[in-house]
Amino acid sequence: MTISLQYTNVTVNNTDEAVVFYRDALGLSVVNDVASGGFRWVTLGSDAQPGLGIVISEPHAGRSQADGDALQELLTKGVLPMLVFQTDNLDATFEQARATGAEVLQEPIEQSWGPRDCAFRDPSGNTVRISQM
Template structure:
């Protein structure tokens, strides 16, 4: 039996700003975009792993008002789980990121004690995004 990663969801408050960051800044490709009941789900993939999808969705999409409000509050505080990515050229990727609107730098590229070189930023929704150098 084989189990593999097929995708992950990233909550965002502004799908268009998030799309600009993940597509235009990081270079992901839009596979699908679905609008329903006033909300948007955007599925993106990378060229190197097209079988693994990142789905951008809003806190209230497909959820009760109470649960959506709770998730929106966590998103606003930057308390949701981080997104971890890998880049061939960390420095060039970081340079592109810092020129993108709505991005907060948390850590410039640095070698970590756990053996990777990475950086950390917050996407326009406030999610922490860590990007490590591909070995």
């Protein structure tokens, strides 16, 4: 038996702004863009990991009002789980992301636990870390 991750979800305030960040700052490409009931689910992917998709959507997309409100509150607080990406060239990836105006949380540094990494916030406040392979 084998198992692999197919999708992960990221909650954002504005789907269009998030697409620009994940596409332009991180180099992901739009794989699918589905609209339903006034909301959108956009799947982004990378040639480096075919078959793995990051699905971005707004808090109320496909959820009850109460669940969407609760998720919005967590997003506003900045306490949703972070995304961690890996790159073979941290300095170039950092400069590409910074050039888009992304909010820098941490410039590239050597961490005491091993990796060299940096961190940004996406337009909705989600933490995005990038480490060097």
